[in-house]
Amino acid sequence: MPTATTSLSALDISLAALLAEAGFVRAEPPLLMPADLVRDLVGEALARRLYLTTDADGAELCLRPDYTIPVVQAHLEGPNAREAAAYSYLGPVFRHRAGMAGEFNQAGIELLGRTDREAADAEVIAIALKAARVYTDGPLQLVLGDVGIFLSLINALGLPAVWRRRLAKDFRRSGMLADDLRRLAEPAAQGPTHAGLLAALEGSDPKAARELVTDLLSIAGITTVGGRSAADIAERFLEQAALGSGGLAADKVAVVEQVLGLDTDPVSAEAQLREIASRAGLDMTAAINRLAERNALLVAAGVDLSAAKFSTRFGRDVDYYTGLVFEIHDGSGRAGKPLVGGGRYDRLTDMMTAKLGLDLKVPAVGCAFWVERLAVAGGRA
Amino acid sequence: MTLVFAIPSKGRILEAAQGFLDRSGLKPVQGRGVRDYRGTIPGLDHVEVAFLSASDIARELVAGNVHLGLTGLDLMHEATPEPEDRLVSLTPLGFSRADVVVAVPQAWIDVRTMADLDDVASQYRARHRTRMRVATKYLNLTRSFFDRHGIADYRIVESAGATEGAPAAGAAELIVDITTTGATLAANALKVLDDGVIMKSEAHLVASRTAQWSDRALASAADMLDRIASEARARKVKEVRTRFRAADDGVLAEARERFGVETPFGGPTSSGMLTLHCPPKAIFALSRFLREKGAETVSVMELDYVFGKDNPLYERLAASLARS
Numbered sequence: 001m002p003t004a005t006t007s008l009s010a011l012d013i014s015l016a017a018l019l020a021e022a023g024f025v026r027a028e029p030p031l032l033m034p035a036d037l038v039r040d041l042v043g044e045a046l047a048r049r050l051y052l053t054t055d056a057d058g059a060e061l062c063l064r065p066d067y068t069i070p071v072v073q074a075h076l077e078g079p080n081a082r083e084a085a086a087y088s089y090l091g092p093v094f095r096h097r098a099g100m101a102g103e104f105n106q107a108g109i110e111l112l113g114r115t116d117r118e119a120a121d122a123e124v125i126a127i128a129l130k131a132a133r134v135y136t137d138g139p140l141q142l143v144l145g146d147v148g149i150f151l152s153l154i155n156a157l158g159l160p161a162v163w164r165r166r167l168a169k170d171f172r173r174s175g176m177l178a179d180d181l182r183r184l185a186e187p188a189a190q191g192p193t194h195a196g197l198l199a200a201l202e203g204s205d206p207k208a209a210r211e212l213v214t215d216l217l218s219i220a221g222i223t224t225v226g227g228r229s230a231a232d233i234a235e236r237f238l239e240q241a242a243l244g245s246g247g248l249a250a251d252k253v254a255v256v257e258q259v260l261g262l263d264t265d266p267v268s269a270e271a272q273l274r275e276i277a278s279r280a281g282l283d284m285t286a287a288i289n290r291l292a293e294r295n296a297l298l299v300a301a302g303v304d305l306s307a308a309k310f311s312t313r314f315g316r317d318v319d320y321y322t323g324l325v326f327e328i329h330d331g332s333g334r335a336g337k338p339l340v341g342g343g344r345y346d347r348l349t350d351m352m353t354a355k356l357g358l359d360l361k362v363p364a365v366g367c368a369f370w371v372e373r374l375a376v377a378g379g380r381a
Numbered sequence: 382m383t384l385v386f387a388i389p390s391k392g393r394i395l396e397a398a399q400g401f402l403d404r405s406g407l408k409p410v411q412g413r414g415v416r417d418y419r420g421t422i423p424g425l426d427h428v429e430v431a432f433l434s435a436s437d438i439a440r441e442l443v444a445g446n447v448h449l450g451l452t453g454l455d456l457m458h459e460a461t462p463e464p465e466d467r468l469v470s471l472t473p474l475g476f477s478r479a480d481v482v483v484a485v486p487q488a489w490i491d492v493r494t495m496a497d498l499d500d501v502a503s504q505y506r507a508r509h510r511t512r513m514r515v516a517t518k519y520l521n522l523t524r525s526f527f528d529r530h531g532i533a534d535y536r537i538v539e540s541a542g543a544t545e546g547a548p549a550a551g552a553a554e555l556i557v558d559i560t561t562t563g564a565t566l567a568a569n570a571l572k573v574l575d576d577g578v579i580m581k582s583e584a585h586l587v588a589s590r591t592a593q594w595s596d597r598a599l600a601s602a603a604d605m606l607d608r609i610a611s612e613a614r615a616r617k618v619k620e621v622r623t624r625f626r627a628a629d630d631g632v633l634a635e636a637r638e639r640f641g642v643e644t645p646f647g648g649p650t651s652s653g654m655l656t657l658h659c660p661p662k663a664i665f666a667l668s669r670f671l672r673e674k675g676a677e678t679v680s681v682m683e684l685d686y687v688f689g690k691d692n693p694l695y696e697r698l699a700a701s702l703a704r705s
Contacts, residue, residue: 044527044537047536161504165504166500217490227505227514228505232508236504240491351511
């Protein structure tokens, strides 16, 4: 295993200087943080890569696996949680990585509390491209996606809640998503187990039906069990009746596949999406307008969008992104993995404000720089 | 260097393991007292016995501190995310059978399958802005099983004991736990999902691929595995002896065909003495058949060991160690 090195290079220092000059406040969160918070925010896929330890009272702690969570936490707990803020960071993060050092340096930026979302998105991308230039003069490939487009599509299709949740969840997992779409196209095959009762309830007044099932559960002495209330259970039980009433029409499935198949530059993507939506009679205007506004702001900031790629399928491997997602790749292929990765993560701040008991909506967008890969791309490592 | 053989020192697996070792001629002698956690096996000079808990055995096998051990399939998978890289199961042992299962509150009448659970997990996260909690001690098994079913909106709460009480105590929404009869789950108002059996576990004889296998350790292993295989082979047959003049190749061929008998020492001797190995369930039919053919007396015996030319368990070990 290669030995860990946390020493920062001269280029890393230049990157930090560039970010400071651009108005980002350097954040210095602690190395140790509550493991419980991190597990809940990132899920088990990343939780297994945490370095864990315990304090004298037995509380579980972890070494920070990234900067985003502690930077956002410090902001939300600070006095200016309701105001817009721009943070940068540079330093070591810790994750188990097979065959590689578990300790490595990361830099990054976070724009928090900006309600002009598209402007904030465009700023992050523009500065990410500029900062990558600190390390390399070689070709850089910008790859973009927008989770919001897919979410707006499944809302516009008028799918049952069960299917909306499933598609949104499987979006990042192409194998599962393909499987879902195949099943959506099939006419409803076998009914759920309580088919008789569900059929009797189907089409009846939803409120009355929910009350009936809630009553049945409370007769059995069941109130809140395992974190789900009797009303929760009743509601989903009835949703299954909706699921039993048929599949998605073949032409609608074709629309989903068209949208997901989109792979072009961001400006053409915008035009093609409008065309697909209008032909299918689906209202996706708000999401497409956001893409258009972001594109215009990127062009205004001097980003060459004709060389950028946009794919509706493109998603990053954490599930708290809600809108823009992007990566910058080494066009020369010297560094095999992304040099920069980021996106809009309003869902993460939502989960954190809920945990902290704050009644706040904090829009958030940011990105992380893999400084060791950037050095490789620049031929300096 | 001696071979270290780890056997369970406590728990459900202990009694069955002792029976297995007695039958296989590997009965250990503990050191000076019950508090001594090291022992020996009479007649096997280069074998050291370590008395450990079944989960410690799995961990020590992974670490390579123990060469051979008796432990559960579930614990093998829990001790390392890649059991096949570090361990090799030489044979299942048929005892300590139990299932590792996903169990949810019985009140969840809308949840019967993992697909339902997947949906509930997404819904739970959307509603509570936090992930559904799964109490378990099986981190690796839970993660890989949930991953296979595409479930991402959950988190594990580690639980060392009395996992089945976690949902009622409000410490988790559901559990992954081991169960034999399901009675404990039912008593805690939990139900197993229709497709929620993660693993059918039982005790296995396991070898470490990471331990130092000296020639001497391999020779000791060959000796031990020969005893174990011979005992297992002996349990699958009974010995049938008889003597009669009409015992010829034709009768033997028919007996092989109809009852699955073997003739370990060849056909009848010149005086007509015949020794057969017969599966236990065919014993009475075989004895009737032999008397119909002219035998006056047929005796049937249990066997302690049947040693053969080959040593199949050792061959499995050697093949696994040769693989890089």
